[in-house]
Amino acid sequence: MRPERIFSLPIFRNALLDWVAALGVAGALLFAQQPVRRVIRRQHARMLERRSVEVLELPLEVLSRTTPLFYLVLSLFTGLRGCPAPPE
Numbered sequence: 654m655r656p657e658r659i660f661s662l663p664i665f666r667n668a669l670l671d672w673v674a675a676l677g678v679a680g681a682l683l684f685a686q687q688p689v690r691r692v693i694r695r696q697h698a699r700m701l702e703r704r705s706v707e708v709l710e711l712p713l714e715v716l717s718r719t720t721p722l723f724y725l726v727l728s729l730f731t732g733l734r735g736c737p738a739p740p741e
Contacts, residue, residue, distance in 0.1 A: 671736050679732025686724045693717050
């Protein structure tokens with residue numbers, strides 16, 4: 654695919670301010686997810702100390718094993734969803 658064809662795609666018609674706002678939202682969300690991730694991991698570690706198996710153990714285990722890459726992709730997706738569609 655030629656570069657001029659790539660840059661003529663609708664996604665590249667957004668203003669620079671829209672891109673900065675979308676990346677700002679993504680960065681803020683990524684920054685806010687880190688304490689939540691720590692709390693989830695700490696809570697999961699506490700649940701593992703108990704001998705009884707609880708229903709909440711499985712979702713906490715899945716969430717505690719998510720990687721920073723997942724949180725990065727989730728933040729970028731959320732931030733870019735706020736980027737308005739360019740006019741046709």
